[in-house]
Amino acid sequence: MKETLQKLVESFGPVGYEDEVRAVIRQEIEGVADQISVNKLGSLIAVKQGSGRGKKIMLVAHMDEIGLIVTHIDARGFARVTQLGTVYPIYHIGGRVRFASGQLGVIGVDRREDNNKPPALDQLYIDVGAKDKPSCPVQVGDVACFHRSMEAVGNRLIAKSMDDRLGCAMLIETLRRLRTTPHEVYFVFSTQEEMTSAGARTAAYSIEPDVALAIDVTDTGDTPRALPKAVELGKGPAIKLQDSGMIVDPRVKEWMVKRAREARIPYQLEILRGGTTDAQAIQISRDGIPTGSLSVPCRYTHSPSEMVDMADVENGVKLLLALVKKPIVLSDE
Amino acid sequence: MDVNALLKKLSQTTGLSGYETKIRAEVLAEWGRFVDETRTDKVGNAVAVKRGYARKAHRKIMLASHMDEIGFMVAGFSHGFLRVSPIGGIDARVLPGQEVIVHSRQRDLPGIISSTPPHLLKPDDRSKVISLDQLWIDVGLAPAQVNRFVSIGDLVSIRRDVTELKNGLLAGKAFDNRASVAAVAVCLELLATIQHQWDVIAVATVQEETSALGAATSAFGIAPDAAIAIDVTYGVQYGSAGNEVFPLDKGPTIGIGPNMQPKMTQGLIEAAQRIKLDHQIEPMAGSSGTDGWLIQVVREGIPTGVVGIPLRSMHTPVEVVSPRDVEQTGRLLAEFIGGLDEKFYESLTE
Structure with missing residues (x-):
């Protein structure tokens, strides 16, 4: 996964100009996905067919960078x-x-x-x-x-555009490791998240999933004199509750927490005060889509040296696999 | 209908944006008495359908009133106190000293929003507004106990019973926008005695205070031929000035501006005139700040009207509303709906 991630973060892909990133991803997933297509606004959509008794899940990570x-x-x-x-x-x-x-x-x-x-x-x-x-x-x-190369500092990696090539790498890794699933799983690599979420918005409209998850980074509260935030590097992927664009559907949150606990995967709960993700645009698509978000803790977001912990990344992939392999139950509080 | 009792019940039921389960059950029970069918949609909107008499060409009018209220979510801990994050447009000026309910997994815990005694503040700080980051909730637990009872993500709502003021005015939390939910109940009850061609689809929407998620999604799902958003507007009060405020007890406001289809505005004014109902014209130069703003651009566009109920002290735990305005708003909606026909439908695209 680290090699794939390096290729991705060192690629060129500002908002609206994601061609190079899309080519890299296509190369990585060719032969692994059952079907690959590109939608009218440039998002790459890879489908893993299920055994036919499950739901339609959309997982999205954005290809663009600032x-x-x-x-x-x-x-x-x-x-x-x-x-x-x-x-x-x-x-x-x-x-x-x-x-x-x-x-x-x-x-x-x-x-x-x-x-x-x-x-x-x-x-x-x-x-x-x-x-x-x-x-x-x-x-x-x-x-x-x-312009910045990826470097490792112990088990932590620093690079530009971890936001959100890290999410792209995690989706690729999930797709590679996913042998069987009851669900039809859509892996969406979206365009233009950093400005309008145009890619995810339009992909959600055409896919019409039963449930959707955005995989993105979130900043942390564990650096000197940081804004108080109960998310730290290395303490596990974060299950989003709320950000400035959305309230996560509580049924989705409960489903994610349940699967994390069952699989004994460490997790944190995230409340983000400034910023939002593709999940916000997906949730409001058509007549509404139950949507959540899996966030990877990341220091110095929107700097050329975004730092993540590989343990969080690995646990994030494990949680994604746990979520898509088993039946999805969204029950009221 | 006992409007006062309904307003009290709706105000005192909890329903923070995104977590509207309890208030939804109340709304469906109240509206359900007057309609043919009720349901909950994919994102939690409460939907009530009252069919019109038209055999052919089933036209649909959607009434949107949001049922969510502002509040907080637990975001962290320090010394046994809870740090919270806002849900919706919280006004930090009115918070210190308020009573709250912390909805923890096991049970509801009473709490208060703590405030530093003035004696301990630096003179400069005494006249300053305390920001939300500096407000802490005290539930009486010791630091070692707090994590046993409360988790990050637990909801915190304002605790406040309705008080009756002079002249029959009511003061309480969440009249934004439960006052409108009550007005829709009045309308639905009246429609039992009014012949109406169009189907009426009343929606108590979710998450208006955060993203208007419920309005946009329900409008997409219902695809109505026209819609009216009913929400509270600014009442005249001490310190208010200008033409953006409207006196209580002078009837509902009818919005006019770019969010409103002119024929909808005109139709609402004419309906008020037919029954000699007190009403006020509310110019809205840009976004109406209501569910109507997103509804009008759903699908190929939905002709939208906006009706307002004047309310004093908005976004505080003591919002003041007149039950008579709520009743009049219900009457206006029912009269407008009773007048809807094919001619009106065609006029929308003339």
Whole structure:
């Protein structure tokens, strides 16, 4: 799984430009899934057929990552940018970006009156080494991702776009290990989660699942002076209860907790105050879809060095398998 | 119908967004007395169907009133106290000193929202609003005991019985939007005595306070020909000004603006005029902030109207409402529905 994850996190795939990631995933699951298709908005949908007596489950992880798009090139060849998804400038000064063409660039910042104040996005620029505007190899509309390789620190991994290539890797791993299931399981690798969840929204509409789960990362409360949050790295995958976009269907939460307990998989319960996932868009699709979310604890989300613990990842896959192998019972509180 | 008794019962029943099981049972029992059929849909909306007399062309009008209320979820612990996360638009200014109920797995525990004594605060902090992160719930348990009784994810609701004020006004929690649920009950009862062509599908929606999930999904499932969202609106009170507030006891408001199909607004005004019912025009320049906002863009679009019940002290445990406005709102809805025919349906696309 680590090799697959490395390929995925080092791929290029800002919001709306997920082609490279989709190609990597397709290669990884070719021959493993019973059916693979791409929907009109670019989401990759792989189906594992069940024995026919189960339900239709949709598991979704998003392929896109946050990135930048060029809005202006000045006379000296410096590019100004705006964000694709939520970008925190403080994480990126002195960092590097990579454009679809492979072109690299350095992220610089204007001189500021007060160096103690974090810069705004419009105070950043990209230096691609151009001498002037005519020789600048990038143009308005070119898209870049942050450039960073994956590294291991003990049993913890750091990389850009763990959010949510980690979820993609976990779905691939689940698909590989899933021998038999009563259910028809849809593995959806969605587009544009970081802005509108357009990919998951439209996939849910066409698939019409009985139940859906989003697999994504969530930030933690275990770093110095963090916002209080009862989720820590290494304490197990988190079963979401609530975030700023949704209340998880309590029947789905109970089902997830029950399976985790039966399989003796450590888990945490997540309440996220800022942010949401594809689950929010799926839940409100058509006449409503009971939807939950499995979150992997991740430090420094939306930075180029998102950190996860491999034990959480492994337990997350185990929980996904426990959920899709057995009958799904959604009962009222 | 004893509107006061119904308002009291609905207000005092718990039903936080996403966890509407108890209030749903109450609503289905109340509405069920006046309709042909009731059901609960996939996401927990309460649906009640009262059939119209039309043999052909079954047109459907959906009435949406949300039954969820704001509250909290336990998010963490410290020294035996509970830290909570808000469900819906909680107003931190009104919280210290409130009584709450912690709905733990085994049983309901009484609790209070603790407050630091003014004597211990720095002078500067005494006039400041305490943010939700600084509010702690005291259930009386010692640190070592608390995890035995309470878990992360347990719900916390405001504990408050309805108080009757002068002039028959009622004060209590969750009149946003149980007042409208009661108004729909009044409407359904009246429809027993009014000939109506269209089928009426009343929905008590879930999760309006968080995402309007229930409104969007039920509208998709029902695919009505028209819809009315009934929700509370701002009552005139001390400190309020401008044209966004409406006096109590002057009847329901009828929304006018981009969320409302003009024919729906006009139809509601005409219905009020036919029976000489007090009503007020409520301009809504953008989102109505009600279930109607999402309903109107479901499927190929649903002609939507918005009716409001004036309410003072919104999103506090002492929301003030007039039962007479609730009754008048029910009468307005019934009169409007009684007037629905094929001509009205065709006028929607003229």
